[in-house]
Amino acid sequence: MDRREERLLDPDANILVVEDDGQMRHLVGRLLREAGFRVTPARDGREMWELLDDGAAPPDLVVLDVMLPGPSGLDLCRRLRARSQVPILMLTARGDETDRVLGLEMGADDYVAKPFGPREFVARVRALLRRSMGDPAEPARSERxxxxxxxxxxxxxxxxxxxxxxxxxxxxxxxxxxxxxxxxxxxxxxxxxxxxxxxxxxxxxxxxxxxxxxxxxxxxxxxxxxxxxxxxxxxxxxxxxxxxxxxxx
CATH class of the missing domain: 1.10.10.10 (Winged helix-like DNA-binding domain superfamily/Winged helix DNA-binding domain)
Structure with a gap:
């Protein structure tokens, strides 16, 4: 990541990770923290909404597992997209096309299937953040x-x-x-x-x-x-x- 991209992602982006599996939540959080991001964990939809509604600064990106207790990740994605344009990266243990299409219909921006490569996962997160914040590598143009x-x-x-x-x-x-x-x-x-x-x-x-x-x-x-x-x-x-x-x- 070059210096311009580092400036783009500073101050450290806050990423909300909604994952009920403790080991996976720990792994995702560790990967993101090692990449320089701040991480806010949640175990299900109830904790996610509590964090979003507590008046704190909103997350810059949400990592959302599909299979959650209570409302599914797909349902949470749909409800979240109705109130916010925050980038949503969905995690799924099922890599079939149906899940991906449903996620897109609900408003997800990207998908990563478990098990995933750590470098690819972090790269997907950075790519979504660049797109949501604007790409510093884009040349200056008068026509905007x-x-x-x-x-x-x-x-x-x-x-x-x-x-x-x-x-x-x-x-x-x-x-x-x-x-x-x-x-x-x-x-x-x-x-x-x-x-x-x-x-x-x-x-x-x-x-x-x-x-x-x-x-x-x-x-x-x-x-x-x-x-x-x-x-x-x-x-x-x-x-x-x-x-x-x-x-x-």
Whole structure:
């Protein structure tokens, strides 16, 4: 990690780890502390909500186990995403596609299947933090906004604004996907190409179905009404087409 990235992640990011297995909770906490992060542990959803509601500074990232006593990690992810855009990294002992797709539908940003490699796990955490805080390696540019069909994407703040000027929450994965479309408007992007974008969040676990889930979620936000003009068009057998033209500045 270079000096610019170290400055980005200082002061030490606070990571909330929600894991009921004591050994796994200890392992995850140790890996994160050795990487320079602060760690707040929780054993289940009840402890997680107590920590989030106690008035202390909110976490910079949440590591959330899927299999928890009481409400599952998937349910907690859905409820957490409804009130916050904090990055969510989910842990699962089951590496099947169903869990990954459900996690994405609930708003997770990334997945790590147990058992995992320590270096990969820490790298995934750092990648999510970089995306949520802004990447210091991004070159300075005068054009920081992209406009389409009355919408505006602020690249510096990573925020989307509707034609009415209202801010629209995007998960990290939705932001990456929208940016990919805006960079190549009015061109068909194959599912394979979009899977490459998704791999930034899901590693080798991405799939065509997972891409379809993300596109569907993004559509619901930028095409809120059935009568709204299509912005993302499905091209049967090929992929997706971003219909509007895009202006910079």
């Amino acid at each position: 906004r992209l406009h389409f069909a009355g919408w505006m994407l602020d690249l510096r703040g990573r925020e989307l604004f509707s034609p009415a000027g209202a801010a629209v929450d995007l998960s990290g994965a939705e932001y990456d996907l929208l940016l990919a479309f805006l960079q190549q408007p009015q061109r068909v992007l194959s599912r394979e190409r979009l899977m490459e974008v998704a791999k930034r969040r899901m590693g080798t676990e991405s799939s065509e179905r997972a891409v379809d889930v993300q596109v569907s979620r993004l559509r619901r936000k930028i095409e809120p009404n059935e009568s709204s003009p299509a912005i993302i068009k499905t091209v049967r057998g090929s992929g997706y087409l971003f219909v509007p033209s895009v202006a910079r500045g």
